[in-house]
Amino acid sequence: MILLDLLLRSFMKKFYYTCVFLMGFMSLPLMAQNCTTEVKAGDKIQFNVKSITVPKSCKSFEIKLVHEGKLPKNVMGHNIVISETAVIPAVAQAGIKAGLKNEYVPKGDKRIVANTKLIGGGEKTSLKFNPKSLKAGKKYSFFCLFPGHWAVMKGTISVQ
Numbered sequence: 001m002i003l004l005d006l007l008l009r010s011f012m013k014k015f016y017y018t019c020v021f022l023m024g025f026m027s028l029p030l031m032a033q034n035c036t037t038e039v040k041a042g043d044k045i046q047f048n049v050k051s052i053t054v055p056k057s058c059k060s061f062e063i064k065l066v067h068e069g070k071l072p073k074n075v076m077g078h079n080i081v082i083s084e085t086a087v088i089p090a091v092a093q094a095g096i097k098a099g100l101k102n103e104y105v106p107k108g109d110k111r112i113v114a115n116t117k118l119i120g121g122g123e124k125t126s127l128k129f130n131p132k133s134l135k136a137g138k139k140y141s142f143f144c145l146f147p148g149h150w151a152v153m154k155g156t157i158s159v160q
């Protein structure tokens with residue numbers, strides 16, 4: 001009986017260490033992936049990046065927006081909105097209708113995957129989304145919905 005007990009204990013110990021090892025191994029790729037990125041804008045109508053690559057393994061991906069300019073948000077406001085690239089002009093039109101009081105983001109618009117609030121100079125904001133909400137085979141972009149900005153302030157988002 002003692003021998004059996006010892007065998008069992010030794011087995012449990014091995015099992016325990018194997019589990020700890022596996023868990024550590026599995027969390028490594030998640031820790032190595034960067035699930036956040038920063039986009040900068042200023043008093044010019046442009047973002048500092050043209051494309052964002054989102055690692056597939058991220059459960060949630062964060063895009064931070066920093067407005068390094070001085071102009072207020074009603075003059076040179078910026079936000080980041082994510083939609084399918086094909087619907088940007090339509091979403092932008094809906095954004096103009098929504099107006100400054102809605103920060104140029106049409107409320108409850110299903111074409112919008114995620115969006116930040118509208119910010120002015122010296123402010124920062126961020127958005128988070130699940131990479132799984134971007135459908136495979138579709139092209140997505142991030143852009144600014146301040147009137148007239150989206151034509152220049154845009155870039156691609158791809159999940160890899």
Ligand code: ZN
Pocket residue numbers: 045076077078079144145146149153
């Ligand atoms: Zn803008």
